[in-house]
Amino acid sequence: MLWSRGDSGRDVRELQARLRQVAWIFHGPTGTYDEPTVEAVRGFQGKRGLPRTGVTDSTTWQRLVAMTREPGRWELYLMGGQPADAPDARCRTGRVLCVSKSSRTLRWMIDGRTVSTMAVRFGSEYTPTREGVFSVYWKSRHHVSTLYDSPMPYAMFFSGGQAVHFSADFAARGYAGASHGCVNVRDEGAVARLYGQVRNGDKVVVHW
Structure with missing residues (x-):
């Protein structure tokens, strides 16, 4: 046995990062061998005809290593699953969508109080999500991108064609994909509730 429930550390992070590469985990890495792990x-074991123990033994590990690549620092520490970090100072007054690139979270805040928090992902290096202070200027419940011909339900536009919206791709593939610059939300129920609460003119802060 190499690792099992309750273990923690960099080795567990690497296990989780490799499981993400083959789409068996969509959160973290957290570095803790928890129930989702x-x-x-x-x-993973069942799919490959190994005993479904949930414990990572050398056979399971060797099979996973053969199917994946060595994860880099981004995959080990920066891919999400972290709790929301402290809100940016610009988010502490008024009605604000406070979007953190470092923790990959969106906080919906009213007068300094966090109403809800949800996981988000951003644009790729070629179509980055803009940083700064913006305002929601248009909401479109059943939007479809004219540029990319892709559905953008519950879209809340804040900068040009960039919007906060639900992404079925994010829900299915997690952080293996990226947006074209928008702030993707994977939890459809959460973004539907958010859409119902946000008004045109509400502030959007995108920060590291």
């Missing part, structure tokens, strides 16, 4: 290992 146990379930992911069980799923």
